[in-house]
Amino acid sequence: MPRPPLFQRATVTRIIRETADTRTFVLAPSSGPFTYRAGQFCTFRVEIDGEELLRSYSMSSAPETDTELMTTVKRVAGGRVSNWLIDNVAAGDEVEITRPFGVFCLQDNDAPLLGFCGGSGITPVISLAKSALASTKREVRLLCADRDAPSMIFEAALADLVARYPDRLTVVRHLDSDSGYLDAAAVLAFVGTDTDADVYVCGPEPFMDLVENAFPGPGKVFTERFGAAAVIAPEGDDAEGDGAASAEVEIEGTVTIILRNKKISVPRRPGETFLESARRGGLTPPFSCESGTCATCIAKLVEGTATMRVNEALTEEEIEEGYVLTCQGVPDSASAVVRYE
Ligand SMILES: Cc1cc2nc3c(=O)[nH]c(=O)nc-3n(C[C@H](O)[C@H](O)[C@H](O)COP(=O)(O)OP(=O)(O)OC[C@H]3O[C@@H](n4cnc5c(N)ncnc54)[C@H](O)[C@@H]3O)c2cc1C
Ligand code: FES
Known part of the structure; x- marks a missing residue:
């Protein structure tokens, strides 16, 4: 089957205020039903002050549980697109989005699913959790780290899910305002005996590094990086080793x-x-x-x-x-x- 076009227009049907600096944009793509997998994202194309800008936002909805397509955007201090979307886009407006992309998706196995989410990193993870709970029998445990209680995104939605799946879903909260940043001991304590779990990590870089380094395995760690990671040069590539092409050499x-x-x-x-x-x-x-x-x-x-x-x-x-x-x-x-x- 041919793939849908890269970009299409979508109408913002509703905007949900999640926290003081986070909004969920409920979208109705112009091409009709939007086929995606939990954990994927689409990229918004916006024009700000005559400049075309592209930014990716993960789906916070899950195809198995939500009839509407949702992406959730958190303000980034000094950030152009996140603030523009939150300050300028209203219900009824149209935005331009790509078809879905991404490989931060569920694996086909029965392993427990552990989610480590820092701040807006909860966005793709709640999508994965909803999907796993609705379409598998897997146990799901989430550790959500936030700056403080008012910063917690999807607090009510997660509480509802826990009430629906009390035997399969656990949500543990970590607030920096109470106990400082999460540390390796807290990661290990949360993993407990679930070392064979599939671990999904999304959040600020230092948070992701901490969890990746602390997880003892043999389960697998899957990551979704919101910020631009360093470009990794292949071994034996250009002499500078920074991934750039060798200037002038043909x-x-x-x-x-x-x-x-x-x-x-x-x-x-x-x-x-x-x-x-x-x-x-x-x-x-x-x-x-x-x-x-x-x-x-x-x-x-x-x-x-x-x-x-x-x-x-x-x-x-x-x-x-x-x-x-x-x-x-x-x-x-x-x-x-x-x-x-
Ligand atoms: C796969 C993927 C999924 C994502 N999913 C989500 C999601 O679900 N929700 C979400 O909220 N975000 C998500 N993001 C992040 C999102 O795409 C944007 O990166 C984020 O919203 C910031 O974009 P911005 O335009 O607001 O900030 P930018 O304008 O890109 O700025 C980012 C930061 O850089 C600083 N900066 C910019 N220009 C300069 C400069 N010249 N000098 C010094 N500093 C500068 C800014 O102050 C700011 O702190 C995702 C990213 C990826 C790659
Ligand atoms: S510019 Fe983002 S994957 Fe190439």
Whole structure:
């Protein structure tokens, strides 16, 4: 079945005030039913002061339990899009969103599910929890860390879920205002004997690092990073080791980029991503995180082969269909052609 277009318009049907600085936007996509998996996100395209900006927001709804599509946005101090959405978008307005992306999804097994959520990191995790509770028999335990009690997002929704699934869902609260930041001992105490669990972690970087490093395994840890992570260079790549292409050095072959009605070809450079090649050729393709997490830079590899340094957004199926994150994809073949949708 062909994939829906990358971008579509969606009407904001309702806005829910979750906390003083967090809103849920209930969306009605123009194409009708929106097929997504719990834990996925879509990317909003907005124009602010004449500039096009792209930011990703996870679904807080779950397809198994919610008839409406919801994304939940928390203000970031000094942030352009989060504050603009909260201050400017009203019920009845239209926004532009991509189709869903992301691999922070449920695995097909019976392992207990442990969620570690810091602040707005609860957004994809509540989606996963709703889905797991409704469609599996898995036990779900969430540790939600927040600055203080007024910052707790989905407090009532989680309490309702606990009341509905008292034997399968536990929510433990950690408030920095009471006991400082979460530490490794608290992570271990929460994991207890569930070391074979699937662990889902989303929150500020230091919070995520803490949980990832403390989890004893053998269960698996899955992460969703809201901030741009560092670009990881493949071993043996350019001498500077920062993932950037070797300036000026050219190797045999050509990279061709098709963007709307423009087609450019540039000589290949070692370690250069498709996005970098496109920019070198004078194009300005879409991108946001440049770290392999948001899929805004997606394009189809129509000729040649490529390797993505990091991929935290595309499913195996999308990769098999030829999609590539151009901010992470580096051609392996002498010539390669990518086409943006
Ligand atoms: C897969 C994914 C899912 C996500 N899901 C959610 C979600 O469900 N809910 C949610 O709320 N967020 C989510 N995010 C985060 C979201 O996409 C945005 O990153 C977030 O809203 C901040 O965007 P912004 O435009 O408001 O901030 P930006 O304008 O991007 O700014 C971010 C920070 O950088 C600082 N900054 C910006 N420019 C400069 C500069 N020139 N110099 C110094 N500092 C600067 C700002 O002060 C701010 O602190 C997700 C991100 C990803 C990748
Ligand atoms: S720009 Fe976000 S994955 Fe490429």
